Amino acid sequence: MVRVIGLTGGIASGKTTISNILKELGAIIIDADKIARKVVERGSPALKEIEEHFGSEILFENMRLNRKKLGNIVFNDTESLKKLNEIVHPYIVEKIIDEINRYRETYNNRVIILDAALLIELNLMNLVEEVWLIVVPEKMQLERLVERENISTDQAQKRIDVQIALEDKKKYADLIIDNSKDLAYLQAQIEENWERIIE
Numbered sequence: 409m410v411r412v413i414g415l416t417g418g419i420a421s422g423k424t425t426i427s428n429i430l431k432e433l434g435a436i437i438i439d440a441d442k443i444a445r446k447v448v449e450r451g452s453p454a455l456k457e458i459e460e461h462f463g464s465e466i467l468f469e470n471m472r473l474n475r476k477k478l479g480n481i482v483f484n485d486t487e488s489l490k491k492l493n494e495i496v497h498p499y500i501v502e503k504i505i506d507e508i509n510r511y512r513e514t515y516n517n518r519v520i521i522l523d524a525a526l527l528i529e530l531n532l533m534n535l536v537e538e539v540w541l542i543v544v545p546e547k548m549q550l551e552r553l554v555e556r557e558n559i560s561t562d563q564a565q566k567r568i569d570v571q572i573a574l575e576d577k578k579k580y581a582d583l584i585i586d587n588s589k590d591l592a593y594l595q596a597q598i599e600e601n602w603e604r605i606i607e
């Protein structure tokens with residue numbers, strides 16, 4: 409049985425949708441997004457470093473992170489984004505490794521899914537037994553992102569462009585999931601592979 413699967417794909421490619429299907433089938437989910445939010449909680453060492461670099465104007469009065477303000481800075485300036493990533497990525501990776509180790513011990517005989525947009529960027533492939541990559545045509549990814557976030561096409565395109573191109577990620581994938589069709593088609597692919605990995 410495959411124990412840990414890394415699920416990845418671009419922004420708005422369907423990671424949450426697929427995680428939910430896998431959870432229904434019995435998997436335990438580690439959500440890297442949730443971890444990424446947790447590492448910048450009020451009073452955290454990562455948030456302290458962010459404040460030191462970007463200034464206290466990226467904090468609300470209650471000392472929580474103003475994500476919108478920081479997002480506006482980093483999605484309009486690649487150097488700032490690079491700096492932010494240098495600050496937060498080590499904290500995120502540390503927490504993900506902790507969780508995988510803890511879950512491997514705690515949940516014997518369960519499949520664990522690491523849902524991480526940046527699985528490949530953060531070089532986490534060797535923590536998992538299989539990498540599942542979600543593939544969606546860019547135009548469709550853009551449409552789904554605009555609709556879900558209620559942002560402009562331009563803003564959405566910027567968020568897509570900062571990620572490593574899908575083509576370059578394919579070489580790391582053990583399985584390619586095609587999410588260019590309806591949900592029933594997606595569900596069928598996941599169920600088929602679920603049967604395979606729990607054997």
Ligand code: ATP
Binds near residue numbers: 441556590594
């Ligand atoms: P993010 O990277 O931002 O966390 P994500 O990869 O988790 O996004 P989802 O939120 O699962 O992506 O999907 C993006 C949007 O596309 C959602 O609104 C979702 O409902 C929709 N969506 C996903 N798959 C399909 C599909 N096969 N058909 C129609 N809509 C879909």
